[in-house]
Amino acid sequence: MTPIGNEDLLMNTHFDVVVVGGGGSGLAAAVSAAERGTSVLLLEKQPYLGGTTGISVGSYTANRTHLQKRAGVEDSLDAHAEDAGKFAAADIEARNNGELRRFFLSHSAATLDWLTGMGLRYHGPSPEPPNRVPRMHNVVPGAKIYIATLQAHLERHGGTIICGAPVVELTRQDGRVKGVVAEIEGVRTAFTAARGVVLAAGDYANSAAHISRFKGERFTAIEGINPHSGGDGHRLAEEAGAQLLNMDVTYGPELRFVPPPGRTFQQLLPTRGPLAWLMGRLLPAAPRWLTNALIRRLLVTWQHPENALFDDGALLVNKNGECFCDATVWPDREIAIAQQPDKICYILLDRRLAQRYSAWPHFISTAPKIAYAYVEDYLKLRPDVAERGPLDAVAARRGLPADALRSSIDAHKADGQALAGDTWVLLGPAKAYFTTTEGGAAINQQFQALDGKNQAIPGLYAVGQNGLGGQILWGHGLHIAWAMTSGRLVGEILARGAAD
Numbered sequence: 001m002t003p004i005g006n007e008d009l010l011m012n013t014h015f016d017v018v019v020v021g022g023g024g025s026g027l028a029a030a031v032s033a034a035e036r037g038t039s040v041l042l043l044e045k046q047p048y049l050g051g052t053t054g055i056s057v058g059s060y061t062a063n064r065t066h067l068q069k070r071a072g073v074e075d076s077l078d079a080h081a082e083d084a085g086k087f088a089a090a091d092i093e094a095r096n097n098g099e100l101r102r103f104f105l106s107h108s109a110a111t112l113d114w115l116t117g118m119g120l121r122y123h124g125p126s127p128e129p130p131n132r133v134p135r136m137h138n139v140v141p142g143a144k145i146y147i148a149t150l151q152a153h154l155e156r157h158g159g160t161i162i163c164g165a166p167v168v169e170l171t172r173q174d175g176r177v178k179g180v181v182a183e184i185e186g187v188r189t190a191f192t193a194a195r196g197v198v199l200a201a202g203d204y205a206n207s208a209a210h211i212s213r214f215k216g217e218r219f220t221a222i223e224g225i226n227p228h229s230g231g232d233g234h235r236l237a238e239e240a241g242a243q244l245l246n247m248d249v250t251y252g253p254e255l256r257f258v259p260p261p262g263r264t265f266q267q268l269l270p271t272r273g274p275l276a277w278l279m280g281r282l283l284p285a286a287p288r289w290l291t292n293a294l295i296r297r298l299l300v301t302w303q304h305p306e307n308a309l310f311d312d313g314a315l316l317v318n319k320n321g322e323c324f325c326d327a328t329v330w331p332d333r334e335i336a337i338a339q340q341p342d343k344i345c346y347i348l349l350d351r352r353l354a355q356r357y358s359a360w361p362h363f364i365s366t367a368p369k370i371a372y373a374y375v376e377d378y379l380k381l382r383p384d385v386a387e388r389g390p391l392d393a394v395a396a397r398r399g400l401p402a403d404a405l406r407s408s409i410d411a412h413k414a415d416g417q418a419l420a421g422d423t424w425v426l427l428g429p430a431k432a433y434f435t436t437t438e439g440g441a442a443i444n445q446q447f448q449a450l451d452g453k454n455q456a457i458p459g460l461y462a463v464g465q466n467g468l469g470g471q472i473l474w475g476h477g478l479h480i481a482w483a484m485t486s487g488r489l490v491g492e493i494l495a496r497g498a499a500d
């Protein structure tokens with residue numbers, strides 16, 4: 001990765017295209033423009049590339065793909081466009097931009113070809129009802145390979161990457177967005193973009209200001225899974241006059257275990273070099289048990305504990321061992337968790353419940369139809385969030401006061417949920433998180449940001465989570481497919497010249 005503070009690099013401040021954000025959509029936009037000979041600068045706020053794309057599971061949902069054809073799956077755009085509308089609740093789906101989502105889905109297979117053409121490999125397609133046919137493609141070995149592969153291609157095609165360079169302002173001239181100002185090593189540095197600036201700065205799941213303003217104050221204390229999802233792109237778009245759509249729609253909040261200490265399993269997967277190459281070649285043909293084992297690792301890292309646990313009587317307590325809410329009511333449970341000390345909670349199961357959640361159809365977490373994680377999986381793969389033993393021992397190992405825990409068990413019993421026995425499983429710490437946010441700038445099919453009168457703002461483009469354009473992309477795999485597809489297409493458009 002290009003080190004910041006490189007004098008030669010900063011000599012050049014004029015580019016055809018400036019991309020704000022080095023996650024999936026930004027890298028896709030930059031590669032797509034650069035491989036057509038366009039001069040591209042990509043500015044990334046963090047000291048490293050990746051964004052939410054880099055910590056995701058990596059699933060990519062699409063129709064009429066070469067992998068579907070190879071597996072004998074017949075699919076159509078009409079069928080996918082219809083099925084994509086079955087994931088969200090009716091009131092949320094009613095707010096979808098159907099025309100844009102259909103346009104996106106019509107390009108999703110070509111983007112998958114583009115990605116596999118760069119060497120990416122996928123496992124699947126896997127079923128995910130209510131999709132009527134298997135459409136989910138899981139990148140192997142993990143989502144970080146998107147970042148490493150796109151970064152390598154961008155460098156090969158002469159693109160410039162500067163990390164540690166948050167964009168703080170858009171510059172304008174004669175009503176046109178002309179460039180950006182980034183803070184590099186504390187110095188405000190201006191860059192111009194002759195053809196356009198592409199906003200690709202991800203979502204606002206961890207922006208208390210955006211969440212409070214658009215979703216409501218009672219959600220403000222809930223964090224985003226990605227602590228860097230700060231909503232900068234939405235702020236920049238709004239300052240330039242863009243219309244923001246569906247800003248109150250969020251994926252979550254959901255209860256999730258805190259991430260493992262240190263680097264997650266996925267971050268340990270190789271993304272470059274011979275081992276990554278070998279895994280990429282072998283995994284698509286690997287037996288299902290092996291890929292399921294890998295996916296189960298991801299499951300226990302990020303997937304949320306099932307609500308059914310609480311319907312069956314599992315006890316939710318805070319770090320003082322106290323019950324603090326009705327654990328079966330969403331999203332009040334999540335709001336209440338975020339008010340607890342350190343915003344954390346624990347889930348207590350007795351022997352009966354631990355046995356029940358040790359075999360299908362009762363699982364702790366799942367990526368539906370791909371893999372299921374049970375009590376034993378957590379004890380084995382996530383010892384940092386799973387303890388088994390006598391009550392005093394599991395409480396002591398997590399620093400919970402055993403007496404308070406016992407009182408909570410008694411109170412739970414009085415509520416008709418009897419937990420008993422001498423062996424217990426304590427899961428946690430867990431927190432309430434927003435996974436992602438669904439609000440974004442209004443855009444047209446050239447990815448130009450639109451103002452309040454639906455007029456294109458000259459020189460300003462938005463992709464990925466910044467340019468959702470009112471689409472509802474629920475289910476697994478559509479966000480990454482959109483990030484990559486919107487990035488690829490905007491790069492093509494800008495390589496031909498500005499759209500306006």
Ligand SMILES: Cc1cc2nc3c(=O)[nH]c(=O)nc-3n(C[C@H](O)[C@H](O)[C@H](O)COP(=O)(O)OP(=O)(O)OC[C@H]3O[C@@H](n4cnc5c(N)ncnc54)[C@H](O)[C@@H]3O)c2cc1C
Nearest residue numbers: 021023025045051052053058059167202464465477479480
């Ligand atoms: C745990 C988890 C698992 C997921 N799994 C899946 C999945 O399997 N399939 C799927 O489709 N979706 C998944 N999602 C959602 C999906 O990963 C994201 O919606 C998608 O990757 C977003 O891509 P993006 O390019 O818009 O944003 P990002 O990948 O977040 O990239 C944005 C980048 O912009 C940078 N940035 C921010 N502000 C600035 C600034 N001011 N200046 C410069 N740079 C800036 C950020 O640091 C970041 O690197 C998952 C989400 C989570 C949290």
